[in-house]
Amino acid sequence: MAIMITDECINCGACEPECPNTAIYEGGVEWSWADGTNLKEVELDDGNVVDATEPQEPYSDEFYYIVTGKCTECTGFHEEPQCAAVCPVDCCVDDPDVRESEEELLAKKAWMHDE
Numbered sequence: 619m620a621i622m623i624t625d626e627c628i629n630c631g632a633c634e635p636e637c638p639n640t641a642i643y644e645g646g647v648e649w650s651w652a653d654g655t656n657l658k659e660v661e662l663d664d665g666n667v668v669d670a671t672e673p674q675e676p677y678s679d680e681f682y683y684i685v686t687g688k689c690t691e692c693t694g695f696h697e698e699p700q701c702a703a704v705c706p707v708d709c710c711v712d713d714p715d716v717r718e719s720e721e722e723l724l725a726k727k728a729w730m731h732d733e
């Protein structure tokens with residue numbers, strides 16, 4: 619599973635610098651595939667290809683958020699999700715809608731950082 623941030627978030631910002639994939643952003647801030655990765659172009663599920671540096675719409679305007687496509691649960695970097703480890707209100711939780719195996723998470727990490 620990827621990790622998601624719930625609306626319990628108090629916007630303290632502690633999680634953001636801990637993410638090895640730069641998958642965490644402040645509410646209202648645009649994100650990109652290229653931030654913190656080696657990605658140049660990304661093919662989306664609908665087949666469209668986007669420039670990885672292109673700014674994307676925030677997932678949330680109110681709370682810190684995690685870009686699901688960039689979250690690897692810290693696999694390959696750390697033993698446990700670092701955002702969940704530092705969050706003072708325990709609002710970084712498993713996303714029940716996004717289930718990925720260890721192999722898939724390692725492949726995702728390699729895709730983002732080894733290209």
Ligand code: SF4
Nearest residue numbers: 637689691692699701
């Ligand atoms: S679990 Fe790890 S990779 Fe995913 S958002 Fe949290 S710090 Fe980033």
Ligand code: SF4
Nearest residue numbers: 627628630631633705
């Ligand atoms: S550490 Fe927790 S409370 Fe703080 S910004 Fe991140 S998700 Fe929100």
